[in-house]
Amino acid sequence: MVDIAEIAVSAAELKLGTEPVQGDGVRLSHADPKARYSLRARDAKVLADVIGCALPGKIGDTDGGIACLGPDEWYALLPAGTDLPRGEGLPVSVVDVSSRALGLVLEGPGALAVLSSGCPLDLAKMSVGRATRTVFETVEIVVWREADDRWHIEVWRSFATWLWNAFLAAMPQAK
Amino acid sequence: MLLIHCPYCEEARPEVEFVYGGEAHIARPIDPSAFSDAEWEKLLYIRSNPRGRHHERWRHTHGCGRFFNAVRDTVTDVFETTYKAGEARK
Numbered sequence: 025m026v027d028i029a030e031i032a033v034s035a036a037e038l039k040l041g042t043e044p045v046q047g048d049g050v051r052l053s054h055a056d057p058k059a060r061y062s063l064r065a066r067d068a069k070v071l072a073d074v075i076g077c078a079l080p081g082k083i084g085d086t087d088g089g090i091a092c093l094g095p096d097e098w099y100a101l102l103p104a105g106t107d108l109p110r111g112e113g114l115p116v117s118v119v120d121v122s123s124r125a126l127g128l129v130l131e132g133p134g135a136l137a138v139l140s141s142g143c144p145l146d147l148a149k150m151s152v153g154r155a156t157r158t159v160f161e162t163v164e165i166v167v168w169r170e171a172d173d174r175w176h177i178e179v180w181r182s183f184a185t186w187l188w189n190a191f192l193a194a195m196p197q198a199k
Numbered sequence: 200m201l202l203i204h205c206p207y208c209e210e211a212r213p214e215v216e217f218v219y220g221g222e223a224h225i226a227r228p229i230d231p232s233a234f235s236d237a238e239w240e241k242l243l244y245i246r247s248n249p250r251g252r253h254h255e256r257w258r259h260t261h262g263c264g265r266f267f268n269a270v271r272d273t274v275t276d277v278f279e280t281t282y283k284a285g286e287a288r289k
């Protein structure tokens with residue numbers, strides 16, 4: 025009879041951490057609760073008037089918690105509980121997607137290396153205050169560079185457990 | 200890694216953010232119900248499949264989300280140019 029080795033990691037054993045994890049030079053934690061909105065409009069001016077906030081005009085730019093992801097698409101990360109006007113009857117789409125994603129934060133001098141372990145962008149060249157949709161391995165994320173050593177990563181809930189553990193695996197001497 | 204210039208993001212981005220979308224500039228029928236079987240066959244299945252310059256659609260799925268057109272050499276895999284959807288064939 026042949027012995028078959030057990031699979032090293034099964035999905036059932038992966039756990040989404042709740043407490044911050046401090047590694048050598050990098051810390052992984054959950055972001056504060058946020059209100060999230062997916063915003064779409066062909067005419068940015070109409071949308072800006074509806075929600076009463078300025079919108080960044082160039083893809084990748086952010087302004088007051090709102091990132092421009094595409095030519096007609098913005099993603100808002102606002103204080104929890106923020107309720108934006110929906111603009112009924114106007115050619116805009118203002119959708120509350122707060123429960124769709126989780127925010128993870130990587131910070132410290134080692135954060136860039138951890139994020140770069142699975143993200144194909146040249147993140148070292150990304151300016152502070154820029155945000156973009158991209159991938160980590162095969163999981164879609166939105167990366168937001170909040171400070172030189174602080175990265176906010178938005179990930180859809182169903183991928184969050186895997187991403188948390190992928191970050192842990194890339195963190196040096198994570199405890 | 201192959202980099203593709205997205206005409207909407209206006210920067211070169213890694214290929215894994217994109218999805219290929221087949222040959223570009225294939226016009227949809229104005230009146231599909233009047234199409235014969237032979238015309239449907241041509242529309243759905245017959246492509247130019249050139250050796251060399253190929254006009255093709257790509258989508259920056261894990262980026263700005265936009266479809267755009269590209270001219271890529273099918274022999275060398277070099278992207279000659281990319282341009283926004285709706286612009287004239289280059």
Ligand SMILES: [Zn+2]
Nearest residue numbers: 205208259263
């Ligand atoms: Zn793009």
